[in-house]
Each structure stands twice: as C-alpha cells, then as structure tokens.
Amino acid sequence: MSDIKFTIDGKECTAKSGQTIVEAAKANGIYIPVLCHFDGLKPAGTCRICTVKTGGRFMAGCTTPVAEGMRIDNMTPEIEDMRKQIIEMLFVEGNHMCPVCEKSGNCELQALAYRYKMMVPRFPFLWPKREVVANAPKLYLDKNRCVQCLRCVREIITTDGKNVFAVKERGGKTTINMDEKLAAGLSDDMAMRAMDICPVGCIIRKEVGYKVPIGQRKFDSKPIGSEIEGR
Amino acid sequence: MSKPVVATTSLAGCFGCHMSLLDIDDRILQLIDLVEFHKSPVDDIKTFSKMCDIGIIEGGCCNSENVHVLQDFRKNCKILISLGECAIMGGLPAMRNGIPVKECLEEGYLDGPTVDENKKGARIIPNDEELPMILDKVYPCHEIVKVDYFIPGCPPRADLIWEALVALVTGNELKIPYEVLKFD
Structure with a gap:
C-alpha cells in the first residue's frame, strides 16, 4: 500500500x-x-x-x-494557546497540589504545564469537593487529581475480562470509580501499571511512594514530547 | 539613579520561599548592589514609609490579616509578584478548602489527636478580637488583588528567583531554562 x-x-x-x-x-x-x-x-x-x-x-x-x-x-499560536487553556482549566477544575503529590515529576499534566510555561492559570480556582478512596490494599484513588482521561477504564482489566475502573455520572459530575474487590486481586505488576498509566496522581500504588529522588524523575530535566522531537 | 526598592512578606506560607531567596548564595552581594530592601522580614522593617518598586508575596490569604497586608502591599508597590505555589494557588494551606472552617477549628482545638487529654471541658476555640478572622477558604493572592508576575515552585528555585528579579530590574527579557520551572 x-x-x-x-x-x-x-x-x-x-x-x-x-x-x-x-x-x-x-x-x-x-x-x-x-x-x-x-x-x-x-x-x-x-x-x-x-x-x-x-x-x-x-x-x-x-x-x-x-x-x-x-x-x-x-504549533500555531492560536492552537498552542488553546492547549494551554485546556491545561489551565484542568488545573482549576480539580485540586492539583503538586507539592504534596507523589506523582509530581512523573505527572503528564504537570509536564504539559511545564512545557507550556504555565505560571498561573488564567481561570478562577473551583476547589471542588472530591473523594479519596484509600481502603483497597494496593492502590488508592485521589479523585482530587483525576482528569477523566479514561486511560484506567480502558487499560486495567482483570484476567477474566472485568473492568477494575469505571465511570460514574456524566458531564461535570463525572468521576472514576474503582472496584475495590477487583483492585485487591490485581497482581503487583498490574497495580503498578494502573499507577503508571494514570497521567496524573489519581491512582497511586501504595507502599512505593517517592521512590525516585527529585532530579531523576521523568520530567525533571527533559520536557514532555522531547523524546519524539529529538528523533 | 536610585536603586529599585523591594518589599517582601510571607502570608499563609512557610517562609520556604524566603529561604530559597537566600539560596542565591554569594549573589546576595550583587543583589544588595542592585536593589534596596524596604519592608521585609529580611531587614525587619515593619511598615511602609515610601513607595516601593517591587513587592514580593509569599503565601496565599487564609485570614483577614493576610488580606490587609496584601492590600497594603498592592497600595505601596508598583509591581507585585506572587512567589511560590501558596501565593499562586493556595498551596498546602488550601488543602483545607474542601473542609468547612468550623470542622477545621474543632479538629484543631477540640477533638484533634494532639489536643491535651487532661484539659477536657476547658478546651476552647480561640476567638479573641485581637486574632485575625479565618477566611472561608485559602485564596490565591491574585484572587484578592491584581498581581503582575508569578514565580512558581515549592519553593521556587533560587536560580529562577534570581533570574526573574534581575530581568525585572534590568529590563532584560527573562529566559527560563526548563529545569528551573517546577511546581514542587
């Protein structure tokens, strides 16, 4: 072809x-x-x-x-500013506390904000009330940080074909929910996969926090996308 | 020409941003050649006695005193800079924004695990008129007054603070290397 x-x-x-x-x-x-x-x-x-x-x-x-x-x-100024606005909207519509987030340095939303040099979001902060679910043994879910990308819904499926994560509600009320029993049964690799596939710090693998020191994390020294542009 | 005058303050912050300012090491000698410090914890000048060129704000607004100080800075500084995550988006103190103030105070003064067990009944929530009122939530500075520039980080890297200040004072364009713009 x-x-x-x-x-x-x-x-x-x-x-x-x-x-x-x-x-x-x-x-x-x-x-x-x-x-x-x-x-x-x-x-x-x-x-x-x-x-x-x-x-x-x-x-x-x-x-x-x-x-x-x-x-x-x-890469026109119009499109680049539109993308920056989307990033800023995601920052104000959740509660993204980078200094206390385990995903900081490995977070794709944060990395995009670095790439687009977001000094401050142009929109007012909404401070939504979101839930933290911490009673599954291997994972916890901090919905404050969720950007509803649905990566976890699409990727984290048990060996017998069941979805561990699912969407609840619609529109602005959309939340991601975790089946705690299925999450408890995930292998260590799959639990780590759930954390890694989450672009933000919503899904966090317990017991391995802050493993990589500051300075060596994924986006500490190289902007997101540079691996593609550098080829 | 007289040197630009700089004022700084820490509102609902931890003074980490001021510490990071000191982290410019021996460049602090160049800094005092470049600018004059006015009201600031650095020199302990408490009140404004003249108009300043640059006001640097660390921390967001969590109580009425923070708001007064911030408004005083806006009145007395030509340029205001939000320094660090707390000034820009509330930071760690803003983690209480989803919790009603009453619940926060009750946890802090009446029911919390660090409250003295032996003084049950004598516990009160401090409410003296001398004390600043707690706001309903923690506000970023730019949601209270107009802020001209933002320097992110927790704390902002010393190099970023230095480069930003020098660019502002000398009128040169600020170039931000990727490594120094961080939110943590």
Whole structure:
C-alpha cells in the first residue's frame, strides 16, 4: 500500500493508511501533545489537548485518521494557546497540589504545564469537593487529581475480562470509580501499571511512594514530547 | 539613579520561599548592589514609609490579616509578584478548602489527636478580637488583588528567583531554562 502524503505546519510528512494524526506525526518526529491518549489504547478523545486544525476545522488529533493531502496546523499560536487553556482549566477544575503529590515529576499534566510555561492559570480556582478512596490494599484513588482521561477504564482489566475502573455520572459530575474487590486481586505488576498509566496522581500504588529522588524523575530535566522531537 | 526598592512578606506560607531567596548564595552581594530592601522580614522593617518598586508575596490569604497586608502591599508597590505555589494557588494551606472552617477549628482545638487529654471541658476555640478572622477558604493572592508576575515552585528555585528579579530590574527579557520551572 502506498504511503499517504500530508503536511504538518508546512512540513512534508508521510503516513500509513489508517494512522491517526497523532500517530503519523509521531512517526515523522513531530510532537502533538496528548493527555488522555496512550500508545496501544483505543483513542477516547476526551481531553482535546491534541487539537489540531485541518480544513479550517479543529479536530482531535488522536481520533482523526490522517488523509491524503491533509494540511494540518499544529504549533500555531492560536492552537498552542488553546492547549494551554485546556491545561489551565484542568488545573482549576480539580485540586492539583503538586507539592504534596507523589506523582509530581512523573505527572503528564504537570509536564504539559511545564512545557507550556504555565505560571498561573488564567481561570478562577473551583476547589471542588472530591473523594479519596484509600481502603483497597494496593492502590488508592485521589479523585482530587483525576482528569477523566479514561486511560484506567480502558487499560486495567482483570484476567477474566472485568473492568477494575469505571465511570460514574456524566458531564461535570463525572468521576472514576474503582472496584475495590477487583483492585485487591490485581497482581503487583498490574497495580503498578494502573499507577503508571494514570497521567496524573489519581491512582497511586501504595507502599512505593517517592521512590525516585527529585532530579531523576521523568520530567525533571527533559520536557514532555522531547523524546519524539529529538528523533 | 536610585536603586529599585523591594518589599517582601510571607502570608499563609512557610517562609520556604524566603529561604530559597537566600539560596542565591554569594549573589546576595550583587543583589544588595542592585536593589534596596524596604519592608521585609529580611531587614525587619515593619511598615511602609515610601513607595516601593517591587513587592514580593509569599503565601496565599487564609485570614483577614493576610488580606490587609496584601492590600497594603498592592497600595505601596508598583509591581507585585506572587512567589511560590501558596501565593499562586493556595498551596498546602488550601488543602483545607474542601473542609468547612468550623470542622477545621474543632479538629484543631477540640477533638484533634494532639489536643491535651487532661484539659477536657476547658478546651476552647480561640476567638479573641485581637486574632485575625479565618477566611472561608485559602485564596490565591491574585484572587484578592491584581498581581503582575508569578514565580512558581515549592519553593521556587533560587536560580529562577534570581533570574526573574534581575530581568525585572534590568529590563532584560527573562529566559527560563526548563529545569528551573517546577511546581514542587
């Protein structure tokens, strides 16, 4: 099958048929920021950080397949500011206390805020009341930090096919809930996987906190996306 | 030309941001060449007696006194800077924002595990008129007065504070290396 030709910010790129804009960009060494998306998971398109502009319309890069001749705007000031606004909205609509969060330094939301140099959110803080669920043996769930990306819902499934995490309510009331019995039965690897796949500090593996010292964490010295751009 | 005048204060903070300012090491000698300190815990000047160029605020607002001090700084400083996570988003003190004030005070003064067991019945929630009133929640400084610049971190890295101050005083563009902009 012949390659698809398209451009991102004027740069000529090629892709395989069926690739999404985010995947195709990555294959061409171009970073489109993602938060809800995770390699290998079926795209959900919930966070819209990956918004790009093509054909005069804003599209989610993680769910839109790339097409022949597409001209995609990615890093324009308009789109970059829109992405920054989404990050700022996520910071004010939850309770994101970076200094006390175990995920700090490994958190993708925080890393995006660093990348976009968020000094302060432009929106007022909402201080929502959210629950902390700490009675499962291996994991605890701090919903203050949840960004409703649904990565855990899509990825953490028991060997007999049951979802450990699920969505409750809709819209602004959406919360992620954990089946405590199923969570208790998760293997150590799977429990760690649940923490690692969470882009923020909502799902935390108990007993291993602050394992990596400050300075050596994932986003301490290298911006998120630099691993793609540097290729 | 006279040196720019700097005032600093710590509201609902832990003084960690001021400690980080001192962490600029021997550059503190350059700093006193660059600026003059006015009202600040650094030199213990308690009241404003002149207009300042730069006011640096550590900590958010958790009580009425914090609000008064912050408003006083806004009145007496041409430029206000929120220094650190507490000033910018409430920080650790803001972890009480989801808990009613009454519950917080009862836990702190009546029912908490560190309250003296032998003084049951004699326990009170302090309510002297000399004491500042606790606000319903902890507010970031920019939700009380206009704040011009923000320097994040818990505490902000000394290099970031230094570079930001020098850029502001000299009028040069602030370049922020990736490693120094952190929220923790």
